[in-house]
């Protein structure tokens with residue numbers, strides 16, 4: 001039987017690109033990219049689906065004979081702090097609806113995106129190990145820890161094949177992220193290509209783990225394709241790409257745009273960033289399902305700038 005894929009939150013930074021990758025792998029007729037609204041640029045024929053409505057979700061999964069769910073809908077760390085209880089409701093209830101629907105309708109595989117935000121001040125910063133204590137400081141982080149534990153519960157109790165990654169900040173050119181603490185590392189490239197001065201909301205020496213979108217998507221597909229017996233962690237796997245601070249990414253971009261300028265105006269996101277790990281230890285993912293990142297800061301910067309030049313109309317496509 002062919003795989004039939006449901007993506008929730010498909011308009012988001014990860015969903016936009018993951019939908020392309022899944023369509024390429026499984027065919028457009030087998031991939032259902034959904035969100036709560038149709039975006040201005042409708043890349044994948046988005047269908048409207050509010051995962052908070054469990055009945056609608058069940059009908060959708062049943063009607064379309066869904067076999068795999070990628071549940072990406074969530075409110076991120078910085079935005080979540082504006083409305084903590086609403087964030088908890090959305091992040092948790094949607095996830096419980098996905099788990100329950102998957103159990104009832106025998107969905108074969110479920111993907112849950114977790115985050116470095118599950119860690120707080122009690123975890124080691126460099127490197128942060130797979131089993132480090134999870135004592136998050138944000139409501140987003142609290143919801144992700146709870147979500148990981150629910151994933152493991154559904155796996156142990158019902159045999160549901162739920163797999164999960166703790167993503168670092170994702171760097172992509174296809175869309176702007178929204179509401180995260182790591183967003184500066186995408187916005188800085190936009191400012192450089194547009195010839196603007198960049199005002200950074202983190203201090204210059206705030207090191208955070210990041211990952212280029214191609215690595216993030218490949219990790220997701222490789223995890224989901226791995227034989228079941230390889231998957232030993234049923235909460236969530238630490239994932240690493242590249243770690244840097246604002247001054248390092250600025251210096252890298254300045255090598256390409258010597259006129260580029262940055263100023264620093266840290267806001268409430270500084271505290272969130274300081275509570276997170278600086279470097280992730282992803283040796284368990286490497287050992288269990290052969291994960292290996294490909295992008296370092298240099299390679300990522302070149303690719304980001306080449307793509308953004310084309311997207312922002314600064315250059316004709318050579319890609």
Ligand code: AKB
Nearest residue numbers: 076077115180181182
């Ligand atoms: C955020 O900054 O909230 C996200 C994340 C690290 O999960 N990018």
